[in-house]
Amino acid sequence: MNAREINVSGTLVWYYYICPREVWLIGHQITADQDDANVSLGRFIQDYTYPRERKELAVGQSKMDVFRVTDEGLVIGEVKKSSKFKSSARMQLAFYLSELKQRGIEARGELRFPKEKRKEEVMLNEQTERELDKVCREILRILYLPAPPEPKKISFCRKCAYAEFCWS
Amino acid sequence: MKKTLYVFSSGELSRKDNTLFFETEEGRRFIPVEDTGEIMIFGELTVNKKLLEFLSIKEIVLHFFNYHGYYMGSFYPREHLNSGFMTLRQAEHYLDEERRLIIAKEFVRGAARNIRQVLKYYHGREKDVARQLNAIENLIAPIDECKDISTLMALEGNIRDHYYHAFDEIVGNPDFIFQERTRRPPKNYLNTLISFGNSLMYTICLSEIYKTHLDPRIGYLHSTNFRRFTLNLDLAEIFKPIIVDRLIFSLLGKKMITKESFDRVTEGIMMKEKARKCFVENLDEKLKTTIKHRDIGRPVSYRRLIRLELYKMEKHLMGEKEYQAFVARW
Numbered sequence: 001m002n003a004r005e006i007n008v009s010g011t012l013v014w015y016y017y018i019c020p021r022e023v024w025l026i027g028h029q030i031t032a033d034q035d036d037a038n039v040s041l042g043r044f045i046q047d048y049t050y051p052r053e054r055k056e057l058a059v060g061q062s063k064m065d066v067f068r069v070t071d072e073g074l075v076i077g078e079v080k081k082s083s084k085f086k087s088s089a090r091m092q093l094a095f096y097l098s099e100l101k102q103r104g105i106e107a108r109g110e111l112r113f114p115k116e117k118r119k120e121e122v123m124l125n126e127q128t129e130r131e132l133d134k135v136c137r138e139i140l141r142i143l144y145l146p147a148p149p150e151p152k153k154i155s156f157c158r159k160c161a162y163a164e165f166c167w168s
Numbered sequence: 169m170k171k172t173l174y175v176f177s178s179g180e181l182s183r184k185d186n187t188l189f190f191e192t193e194e195g196r197r198f199i200p201v202e203d204t205g206e207i208m209i210f211g212e213l214t215v216n217k218k219l220l221e222f223l224s225i226k227e228i229v230l231h232f233f234n235y236h237g238y239y240m241g242s243f244y245p246r247e248h249l250n251s252g253f254m255t256l257r258q259a260e261h262y263l264d265e266e267r268r269l270i271i272a273k274e275f276v277r278g279a280a281r282n283i284r285q286v287l288k289y290y291h292g293r294e295k296d297v298a299r300q301l302n303a304i305e306n307l308i309a310p311i312d313e314c315k316d317i318s319t320l321m322a323l324e325g326n327i328r329d330h331y332y333h334a335f336d337e338i339v340g341n342p343d344f345i346f347q348e349r350t351r352r353p354p355k356n357y358l359n360t361l362i363s364f365g366n367s368l369m370y371t372i373c374l375s376e377i378y379k380t381h382l383d384p385r386i387g388y389l390h391s392t393n394f395r396r397f398t399l400n401l402d403l404a405e406i407f408k409p410i411i412v413d414r415l416i417f418s419l420l421g422k423k424m425i426t427k428e429s430f431d432r433v434t435e436g437i438m439m440k441e442k443a444r445k446c447f448v449e450n451l452d453e454k455l456k457t458t459i460k461h462r463d464i465g466r467p468v469s470y471r472r473l474i475r476l477e478l479y480k481m482e483k484h485l486m487g488e489k490e491y492q493a494f495v496a497r498w
Contacts, residue, residue, distance in 0.1 A: 029251035030381055030482070033475075034227075035170060035205075147488050158465075165483075167463045168476040 008136045009061040010078075013095045016139055017088035018156055023139055024148035025162065032161035039161045042081055049079060049114040059103065064096050066112070074100070074107040083113045083120075090122050091135065097124045098132055169456075169469065170205030172372075174448050176441060178212035183222040201226050206375040208368075209233065210444060229378050231371040236353075236438050239367035242374060242397075244384070254381040257485040262386050269320070271484065271491060272389040272402075273311050276324045278493020279405040280308050283331045285496045286409045290338050300334040317389070324389075324405075331409075339420050343427040353436025357427060358416075360437045364444070365412035366404065368451060373400035373407070373474060380478045403477055410496045411470060415451055424450070 015022040025032075032039060050066050057064040057076065066077040078093045093109040100107045101124065109122035142149065151157075151166035160166075175181070179192030188199040201222075206229045215230075223230060224245035232240040261267045287301040307327050314320040328349075335346040335358065344358045354360040374397055377384045387398030389405065419425045429443035439447070458467035461476075468476065473494055484491035 028253040029249075030254060031249055031251075033379070034249075035379065147486060163466070164464055164468075164472070164476060165479045167461075167465075168479045168483075 007061040008095075008139050010064075010092045010095045010099075011062075012139050012143075013132070013135060014085075014088050014092040016135055016142075017091060018085060019152075019154065019160070020142050021149045021151055021166065022160075022162060023142050024145060025165075027139075027143040028148075030165075033164065034161075036161035038081070038159055045081055045114060046079055050077075050112070053077070059096070059099050062096055062099055072108070074105060075110055076100070076107055077110040077112045077119075079112045079114065081113075081115065083111075083116060083118065086111070086120075090120075091128075091132065093122045094124055094128045095132055095136075097122070098129060169471070171203055172375075172452060173199060173204050173207045174445075174452070175207065175209045175213060176211050176445060180214040181207075181219060182216065183219050188219075188222075201228075204228055206231065206371075208371065208448070210237065210441075227378070229375045231374070233367070236433075236435060237364050237367075237444055238352075239371060242371065244374070244378065244397075247383075249379070249381050251381040254482060254485065255383055257487075258383055258386050261485055262388060265316070268388050269314070269317065271481075272317055272320055273314065274491050274493050275389045275402045275405050276320055276327075277308065277311050278495060279324070279409065280304060280311065280327050281493070281495040282406060282409040283327065284308070285498070286413060287331070287334055289498075290334070295334075295340075296337050297334040300330045303330040317391075320389070338417055341420060344420055355436065357430055357437060360430065360439060361416050361419075361425070361447070362412070364439060364447060365416060365451070366408060368448070369404045369408055369412050370397075370400050372455070372471065373403040376471070376474045376478060377403070379475065381482060382478055403474065406477065406493050407470075407474060411451070411454060415447070415454055419447065419450060 012023050012027060015026060022032075034040075046065060053066040053068055055066055057067045064076045065079040068075050068077075076093070076096055078089060078096070080089050083089075089111050093111060097107055097109050109124075111120040111122060113119065153167075157163050157166070175190070177192045177194065179190060182189050182191070184198070187201045188204065190197055190199055204226075207223075208231045210233045220230075220243060223243065227245060227248050229245065230243035232242065234240045261271060284301065284304055287297050287304065291297050291301055304327055307323060307330070310323060311320070314323060332346055332349055339346075339358070344361075345356065346358050347356060349362075350356070350359045351363055354363045374384055377397075377400055382399060384397040384399045387400075387402045390398040390401045424446055425443050429440055429446075431438045431440055455471040456469055458469045459473075461468040464476075477494055480489070480491050483489045
């Protein structure tokens with residue numbers, strides 16, 4: 001991998017909190033099984049929810065799911081299938097907010113769970129920023145490993161689109 | 169899991185709005201595109217660029233078979249999964265003779281062990297295949313000692329010779345004697361069935377490769393010439409005995425295919441359409457059958473087993489886990 005390819009993205013932050021092996025695999029463009037039912041469902045939710053809002057704002061390596069410009073400024077949203085991995089989702093969104101901040105844009109974040117008809121606000125504060133900084137360094141360390149971290153059986157494996165890859 | 173669409177009738181396949189539309193003299197029907205994994209075409213089919221574009225977006229592979237049922241070629245849409253990392257690893261293992269041999273040997277070993285498993289089953293059912301079984305068992309260990317691909321290929325041919333000689337005893341039907349392996353064109357009914365089954369297997373493997381980060385042009389046992397697909401040929405070696413051959417034995421045993429299922433034509437012997445349909449339907453059924461996988465903890469279909477082989481290959485190439493071919497336990 002050359003240095004230009006190495007970049008932490010929001011998705012990697014999300015996966016970091018779930019499974020470091022996934023971070024390495026995605027970082028090497030070894031994507032998960034796209035036929036997996038949960039992957040298809042995620043894609044569907046992404047494509048068919050919030051039709052009135054503008055989709056996909058690309059900043060750096062990150063793609064934000066939805067965004068809108070209000071009187072109080074920019075609001076970016078991350079759409080998730082469920083709130084089960086809420087803390088990972090919060091950090092993912094916080095990462096986007098910090099990417100925008102580095103570019104001089106103050107924004108607010110909203111986690112969206114359309115199936116649960118819920119949303120949650122996410123703000124950037126000093127503590128989160130410190131944590132993000134640590135996480136980004138940790139992600140880079142994983143990405144530079146010559147081989148992915150060994151698979152570990154966790155509860156997420158049961159529904160993971162990499163499960164067959166990891167456990168075959 | 170997405171379905172395989174087998175087209176035997178003649179007509180026009182086209183894109184209609186956001187789905188597939190098939191129109192023949194007998195009728196018209198819509199085919200749900202999201203539910204279609206690959207399309208195998210046996211009939212006369214008219215397609216246009218708009219359709220190919222659509223199939224490309226939907227990542228659907230088209231396999232074409234000619235009038236005689238032989239594989240002609242595939243519409244393999246542009247690669248949708250790209251991992252420079254994996255491509256480099258795959259090429260690296262091809263270029264390094266030693267590493268290439270390690271993988272090629274495992275394909276031959278896997279094929280031989282599955283062949284042994286098939287023979288063991290018939291040996292247990294009082295078929296007189298002990299001699300062939302024995303000969304093949306004695307040829308498995310020498311696979312390790314092969315120093316180059318050509319010796320390995322010769323050994324593989326040797327194993328296959330013994331294996332095919334057991335076919336007459338297994339089938340036990342004078343209409344379906346094996347004689348010798350003949351291709352292009354196959355010279356008897358049994359060879360016609362084997363060729364047909366094998367070419368279906370190659371296309372199925374190709375479709376599964378399309379869903380991974382591997383390049384089908386880089387095979388290890390079968391030489392790459394950077395034009396033809398070869399990795400699917402390697403992969404098919406492992407599954408031919410347990411999927412295709414077993415299916416042939418079962419179709420013949422149940423008299424679902426008889427000598428009346430064939431036509432003699434100037435180019436050789438041809439399966440009638442009805443026989444082809446019967447073969448394909450039963451193959452499809454077999455591929456959908458699931459078994460319990462020890463490590464994954466989910467039921468896994470035969471077709472999925474093919475994909476798992478590719479995942480194991482990827483892990484081998486990544487240097488994570490040495491590839492071990494799937495061997496049937498039954």
